[in-house]
Amino acid sequence: MIVKRNELTWFERLYLPALIGGLKVTxxxxxxxxxxxxxxxxxxxxxxxxxxxxxxxxxxxVRDQDGATKCVSCQLCEFVCPPKAIRITPPGPTGKPADRxxxxxxxxxxxxxxxxxxxCGLCQEVCPEEAIFLKSDFSLTGLARNEMxxxxxxxxxxxxxxxxxxxxxxxxxxxxxxxxxxxKV
Amino acid sequence: xxxxxxxxxxTQFVFFTLLKIACVLGPLLTLVAYAVLAERKVxxxxxxxxxxxxVNLPLIGSIPVLGPFLTKLGFWxxxxxxxxxxxxxxxxxxxxxxxxxxxxPAISLVPAFLVVAVIPFGSTLGAQKMVIxxxxxxxxxTFGIVSLGVYGxxxxxxxxxxxxxFLGGIRASAQMISYEIAMGxxxxxxxxxxxxxxxxxxxxxxxxNGWNAFPVFGGGFGLQQWLLVPCGVVSFVIFFISxxxxxxxxxxxxxxxxxxxxxxxxxxxxxxxFGMFFIGEYANMFAGxxxxxxxxxxxxxxxxxxxDQPADSILMGxxxxxxFMGKMLGFMFIFMWLRWMLPRFRYDQLMDLGxxxxxxxxxxxIILTAAVLALTNR
Numbered sequence: 001m002i003v004k005r006n007e008l009t010w011f012e013r014l015y016l017p018a019l020i021g022g023l024k025v026t027x028x029x030x031x032x033x034x035x036x037x038x039x040x041x042x043x044x045x046x047x048x049x050x051x052x053x054x055x056x057x058x059x060x061x062v063r064d065q066d067g068a069t070k071c072v073s074c075q076l077c078e079f080v081c082p083p084k085a086i087r088i089t090p091p092g093p094t095g096k097p098a099d100r101x102x103x104x105x106x107x108x109x110x111x112x113x114x115x116x117x118x119x120c121g122l123c124q125e126v127c128p129e130e131a132i133f134l135k136s137d138f139s140l141t142g143l144a145r146n147e148m149x150x151x152x153x154x155x156x157x158x159x160x161x162x163x164x165x166x167x168x169x170x171x172x173x174x175x176x177x178x179x180x181x182x183x184k185v
Numbered sequence: 186x187x188x189x190x191x192x193x194x195x196t197q198f199v200f201f202t203l204l205k206i207a208c209v210l211g212p213l214l215t216l217v218a219y220a221v222l223a224e225r226k227v228x229x230x231x232x233x234x235x236x237x238x239x240v241n242l243p244l245i246g247s248i249p250v251l252g253p254f255l256t257k258l259g260f261w262x263x264x265x266x267x268x269x270x271x272x273x274x275x276x277x278x279x280x281x282x283x284x285x286x287x288x289x290p291a292i293s294l295v296p297a298f299l300v301v302a303v304i305p306f307g308s309t310l311g312a313q314k315m316v317i318x319x320x321x322x323x324x325x326x327t328f329g330i331v332s333l334g335v336y337g338x339x340x341x342x343x344x345x346x347x348x349x350x351f352l353g354g355i356r357a358s359a360q361m362i363s364y365e366i367a368m369g370x371x372x373x374x375x376x377x378x379x380x381x382x383x384x385x386x387x388x389x390x391x392x393x394n395g396w397n398a399f400p401v402f403g404g405g406f407g408l409q410q411w412l413l414v415p416c417g418v419v420s421f422v423i424f425f426i427s428x429x430x431x432x433x434x435x436x437x438x439x440x441x442x443x444x445x446x447x448x449x450x451x452x453x454x455x456x457x458x459f460g461m462f463f464i465g466e467y468a469n470m471f472a473g474x475x476x477x478x479x480x481x482x483x484x485x486x487x488x489x490x491x492x493d494q495p496a497d498s499i500l501m502g503x504x505x506x507x508x509f510m511g512k513m514l515g516f517m518f519i520f521m522w523l524r525w526m527l528p529r530f531r532y533d534q535l536m537d538l539g540x541x542x543x544x545x546x547x548x549x550x551i552i553l554t555a556a557v558l559a560l561t562n563r
Contacts, residue, residue: 039229
């Protein structure tokens with residue numbers, strides 16, 4: 001598409017119309033902010049920030065409706081994690097068994113280094129057990145680097161219980177919505 | 186005050202001069218610090234924001250209404266900014282040219298303060314004239330000193346020994362030298378009208394014959410005044426634009442232009458060395474505002490309520506100083522306002538405006554003024 005550019009008139013080339021227009025805009029904003037006192041600024045630490053649904057904050061582990069660990073230590077998130085922030089220690093053949101039914105094992109230790117984490121959400125995406133979620137926390141602070149490595153207990157405590165999200169339930173509903181369930185032969 | 190009278194006139198002169206220097210430099214530095222705060226607040230209001238409102242002092246902050254109000258105003262920010270500048274690590278990169286690197290901030294700071302010496306910031310206070318140095322050639326001195334200001338920036342750009350500061354320095358030198366010509370030419374009509382280079386005399390003339398920027402304001406409505414209006418307006422506008430360019434303010438801040446050159450000539454500077462460039466910039470703005478007030482807006486005079494006569498009491502002297510400050514701060518506000526309104530000029534547009542518009546216009550204005558004066562003088 002060819003945009004037709006009009007030649008500037010003699011008056012416009014004096015910069016004056018643009019100057020006066022700019023003065024008008026800035027004066028209006030200046031006086032409005034001065035008198036009506038409605039600046040757009042959010043006073044962050046005093047006013048809580050609104051986080052929209054779907055926001056990708058810090059990844060935490062969640063418990064199921066019975067309070068058991070959902071993670072089965074498959075290490076998919078560890079492998080997919082781009083900045084290698086996740087480190088999982090599997091229980092091994094002699095480790096503690098999973099604290100819920102229908103699971104073979106649970107991680108002995110699950111660490112996320114929040115200094116490395118880039119909040120990309122690939123761990124949540126890849127998790128077959130829906131055990132890790134990006135929550136709405138975004139301002140994580142600590143006084144030392146090792147404080148920023150969150151271990152399993154901390155992650156589970158921060159993640160809370162997700163009784164609403166049960167294994168495969170959502171995927172089932174998605175499949176039903178798409179009318180390909182049950183699979184027609 | 187008997188001991189004062191017992192001193193010889195020379196000693197008295199030295200004493201009062203030193204006193205005046207202290208009384209000008211102290212408030213000027215405070216004003217510079219608060220100009221930075223004002224800039225931030227003005228920009229915040231123009232952009233629908235709040236601006237700095239965090240710093241709270243332990244004792245004063247606990248006074249019921251005043252403490253929170255001052256905090257909301259950001260009143261203590263200049264203080265903590267200054268402290269921060271001083272206690273920050275003063276880092277000297279390994280690749281810089283050390284001597285010039287240390288010299289440049291000082292050189293950019295000093296001329297701005299030297300200019301203030303010849304500005305009459307009030308009529309009289311007691312028996313003392315409110316000007317530090319009542320030079321006969323005040324304006325020539327000013328231009329001499331102002332042109333030194335470019336060395337600080339050029340040296341900073343050269344000393345940094347890296348590309349962006351160097352480009353910033355080159356641009357700044359070209360810009361400042363170009364606009365100095367336009368600036369000098371825009372003042373010549375003022376001298377033609379006034380017939381004196383002493384800034385005090387220029388104010389005196391304006392009190393009787395109207396402000397140089399708009400001669401019918403405060404000087405009667407004679408034919409000469411009416412004919413001089415266009416000359417005055419044009420030379421005032423050219424001087425104003427050149428002052429913006431000389432102080433490296435937007436829309437002419439080619440020396441910094443952070444979108445292209447990181448932050449131009451002071452990229453490599455940190456802590457108080459950067460602080461000195463910052464103070465220098467704002468002190469330069471004050472010097473420019475004071476020059477414009479003196480040359481074009483009648484200095485400490487106002488053309489009504491008898492405020493255009495030298496003060497006969499201490500109170501009137503203070504009122505005159507207040508008038509001068511008011512005009513100067515008005516100019517400072519306009520500087521800040523323009524900064525948040527106009528986008529930066531491209532380098533070639535800047536040079537085009539300087540050499541092909543302003544200088545011919547200023548030359549034409551000189552001829553026009555001379556013609557008007559030749560035709561209307563008795």
